[in-house]
Amino acid sequence: MGPETLIGEIRARLGPAVEGVADSFGDPVLVLRAADVRPALAALREPPFDYAVLLDLTCVDYAAGEGRFELVYHLYSLSRNVRLRLKASVPAADPAVGSLVGLWKNAEWLEREVFDMFGVRFEGHPYLRRLLTYEGFEGHPLRKSYPWRLEQPRIPMKGEG
Amino acid sequence: MSGFDFVATRLDTAIGWGRKFSLFHYPFVTACCGMEYMSTACAHFDIDRFGAGLTRFSPRQADLLLVVGTITHKLAPVLRTVYDQMLEPKWVIAFGACTVSGGIYRNYAVVQGIDKIIPVDVYIPGCPPRPETVLDGLLKLQDRIQRQKQDWRWARKP
């Protein structure tokens, strides 16, 4: 299956969930509706697409506009040796998207990391806690609105207030 | 010089000599500087030549704390606990730019120099420092230990 036919097949299968298609260094990029992320990825995991590996899951903060946070998913098909990138925008006011933990085990930590750093909620995640910072940390450090020099020490520091 | 001062000075020298050649170090290794620590400890550079090579992973059996690598705010309480658990007399070497000053990391996560948490005797700069630099820092610490005065409690204070 060539790249064009593959994209055609995916679009036919996912229907209106796909909002756009792009190309990045030879690998296809699909833009999804945020509400359809979980069912769309569940479909892509099954044959004939067979994207069995969730390589990465991360987020980008574009700081301005309605769809401020963009979630980025990287999939890989072992049987056909092709990659696929998916993007979905979520609003700044209440960023939330469906969790992938039921589909891929490694999504547990990846989603906790995105939650910790960007404050995006993953609905259906079994224990959405902070991963890299500690309980009691205020704010989400990779949001562009986080003050870039703000530190929140857990123990008192000498020579500081 | 009174007779007591003479004896105390000789004892200071003897104790300092003994201590500087029996440093048991606790390596608190967190990041890339750890590789430099390993090469310093291995045969080519051989930190043991200086009587400081016995690595103990128990703070109660170590008197030299080598803080090697980036210390984050999440980790800082652990470092402080390890330091508190070490018995006196104890010394601390800050190994690498990250422990000295936070290094290249000026952000929400990294402690901007471990002297904000615990006292430091010798700072070794560099990202990472060469093993020769580390050994130089170690020799400086041994020199300080040799010249350290004991607190003879019964001696007359000036």
Ligand code: SF4
């Ligand atoms: S000083 Fe440089 S080499 Fe050492 S831990 Fe920091 S970043 Fe790594």
